[in-house]
Amino acid sequence: MSEQTRHSHIVPVGVYVGVFLALLVLTGVTTGVAYIDLGPINTVAALAIAVCKMLLVVLFFMHVKYSAGLTRLVIVAGFFWLAILIALTLADEFTRRWTPDPNSWSVLMTAFSRLFGG
């Protein structure tokens, strides 16, 4: 057991304080941007800033920058599954009204009557 493996990476205090200050600044930015009219870009900007803040927390406070590849793979897989959850749910919800309402059995009845009726 070498000294290298026995002791884990100790993040310098300056890095933690820098991340902390960046998070506070980004909180101010996201609040400020909400008061500027950017149309639909407001939501995109809010989410983009939130993702930046998340990355700062995950990489530095949660030590993922210094963690093993397997751990990173699990995290990426987790977010990939979240993307499936949200993307497929919204894809269903947003496209439901693209096709006309089949009006339950009447469509089938019409088809039957066309095929076998007079």
Next chain:
Amino acid sequence: MSDLAAHTAHPPGFAHQFEDMAQQREAGSLGMWVFLVTEIMFFGGLFAGYAIYRSLHPAAFAIGSHLLEVQFGAVNTAVLICSSLTMAMAIRSAQTGSRRAAINYLLLTMLLGAAFIGIKLYFEWYHDWVEFLVPGIHFAIRPEWGAAGSQVPMFFCFYFFMTGLHALHMVVGIGILTVLTIMAARGRFSPEYYSPLEISGLYWHFVDIVWIFLFPLLYLIGGRYGVH
């Protein structure tokens, strides 16, 4: 000398099924992340539901969001970010072997967590109750909301379920921090063994991340520029 050799062979907190402390630490973090992935999916369901209902009723969500006090949401975001810093510093103190500092940082983290819940309960939820904004039990649809008014309770349903579930995680986190503080005071942690701190830190930061998304999605939508 032989005492030191024995200590090196079996560091305190070392479980024998692992090759070494580094592998044990990695396994601990990996396990915690697997749990956090289930938490991502847990909150993810609420975020997906939020996305659908906000797209269906944007006007009602804007009205609801404007009824929340941005300053309390922003202050609470800052409080949580501070608590994440103190949590990271508590772990760092354990890594550098300063027990006193670790205990102080843990106590500070708990204090900030309690401050978050206090602000939420007293300045926000209590205020919402007084204003008849608690759907299902204490809600009044106001005439000035117009046609969208009937859907405003839906926004508050998401607001209370999302912030409530988040606050519940905070309460659990404070409980975990209490145990950690006692463990630290008893001298259970060392630069070699601090896994309980590390994985509890992952949990605490995760709860912080959930709030980082909740703040803009609940407090800052629907064109704040149009109000006040």
